[in-house]
Amino acid sequence: MIDISVNNEPKCVEAEKPLAELLAEWGFECQRVAVAVNEDFVPRSSYGSVCLNAGDRIDVVAPVQGG
Amino acid sequence: MSDTWTLYGVTFKSRLLIGSALYPSPQVMSDAIAASGAEIITVGLRRQSPEEAGGQSLWTHIKKLNKTLLPNTAGCHSVKEAVTLAQMSREMFETDWIKLEVIGDDYNLQPDPIATVEAAEKLTGLGFKVFPYCTDDLVICQRLRDVGCEVLMPWGSPIGTGRGLMNPYNLQTIRERIPDMPLIVDAGIGKPSHAVMALELGYDGILLNTAVAQANEPVRMAEAFRHALLAGRSACLAGAMPERQTASPSTPTLGMPFWHQS
Numbered sequence: 001m002i003d004i005s006v007n008n009e010p011k012c013v014e015a016e017k018p019l020a021e022l023l024a025e026w027g028f029e030c031q032r033v034a035v036a037v038n039e040d041f042v043p044r045s046s047y048g049s050v051c052l053n054a055g056d057r058i059d060v061v062a063p064v065q066g067g
Numbered sequence: 068m069s070d071t072w073t074l075y076g077v078t079f080k081s082r083l084l085i086g087s088a089l090y091p092s093p094q095v096m097s098d099a100i101a102a103s104g105a106e107i108i109t110v111g112l113r114r115q116s117p118e119e120a121g122g123q124s125l126w127t128h129i130k131k132l133n134k135t136l137l138p139n140t141a142g143c144h145s146v147k148e149a150v151t152l153a154q155m156s157r158e159m160f161e162t163d164w165i166k167l168e169v170i171g172d173d174y175n176l177q178p179d180p181i182a183t184v185e186a187a188e189k190l191t192g193l194g195f196k197v198f199p200y201c202t203d204d205l206v207i208c209q210r211l212r213d214v215g216c217e218v219l220m221p222w223g224s225p226i227g228t229g230r231g232l233m234n235p236y237n238l239q240t241i242r243e244r245i246p247d248m249p250l251i252v253d254a255g256i257g258k259p260s261h262a263v264m265a266l267e268l269g270y271d272g273i274l275l276n277t278a279v280a281q282a283n284e285p286v287r288m289a290e291a292f293r294h295a296l297l298a299g300r301s302a303c304l305a306g307a308m309p310e311r312q313t314a315s316p317s318t319p320t321l322g323m324p325f326w327h328q329s
Contacts, residue, residue, distance in 0.1 A: 007114040007115075007116065008114075026117055027117025027118070028115075028117050031115070031117070031123055032123060032126055032159065033115060033159075034112060034155035034156070034158050034159045035155070036151050036155060039147055039148065039151055040151060041151045041154035041155055041158075043154075043158060044158060059114060060114065060115055061112040061113055061114055061115055061152075061155055061159075062112065062113070062115035062119075062123070062125075062126075062159075063110055063111070063112060063125050063126045063129065063159060063160070064088075064110070064111045064112060064113040064125060065086070065087040065088035065089070065090075065096075065110065065111065065125065066086060066087060066088050066109050066110050066111025066138075066139050066141050066276075067086030067087075067088050067089070067109055067139070067141070067226070067274075067275075067276030067277065
């Protein structure tokens with residue numbers, strides 16, 4: 001298990017799980033989101049292959065109103 | 068005779084770009100956007116928790132409006148943040164268009180001019196169509212043009228202040244020295260008269276949000292801006308009279324009654 005943060009909230013996850021599975025576990029599977037890991041963009045096509053490392057900072061974002 | 072303009076190869080009739088934030092309700096937002104005649108709406112991306120799912124309903128709502136979307140990198144303070152948020156926006160909103168904001172000061176929310184040029188160059192290299200929010204600095208505008216921006220968006224005044232055009236001289240200078248590119252005044256617009264002034268200066272469009280969303284009657288204000296943009300654009304095309312130092316009467320002086328040779 002490794003310690004990471006998701007949207008600045010600490011989480012503990014299995015090291016070998018791909019991002020796609022983790023996003024589903026966190027409740028995002030049916031939602032339209034975009035993801036960055038350590039402030040780098042991760043395209044949707046990579047969710048199945050990207051695994052996380054200890055200390056990774058994950059940002060999960062969705063559309064909001066903006067000017 | 069219809070007057071249109073083109074941004075990155077796409078032609079528009081309305082010269083208003085409008086924000087989607089700060090409205091009293093989603094319905095008022097939709098009604099105001101419709102009343103404004105705007106064809107381009109700005110949107111953003113923020114952290115989402117799974118329970119919120121707010122992003123989904125907003126996405127559905129915004130899609131129904133059937134407008135061209137211009138995602139922003141609002142709140143970014145560094146080149147890296149802006150580039151990453153732009154990439155996330157491109158995937159989310161399925162557009163290469165990005166309103167580039169890299170903020171330099173949290174009090175006046177002014178663009179960081181150096182970081183904005185650097186981010187614009189990176190993003191242009193990644194295939195984005197960049198709409199840079201910038202200060203009214205001629206040289207920064209020229210640098211943005213040089214790194215590949217085909218639109219420039221100098222500020223009128225700080226975001227949300229409603230102060231209008233702080234420095235018409237600077238804006239006019241930018242227009243005169245960069246005559247062949249669409250220029251949009253973005254930020255600080257408060258009243259329709261500000262929009263008229265910008266278009267009279269020769270600017271091609273206006274981007275605003277707070278001026279409509281936070282008006283007492285947003286829908287009526289949106290319509291006022293629609294009229295203002297038509298007035299400003301017509302005035303620019305019509306060519307205003309020259310300013311004079313001394314008065315010059317309109318009514319003929321010859322034949323004035325009551326006048327006698329003394």
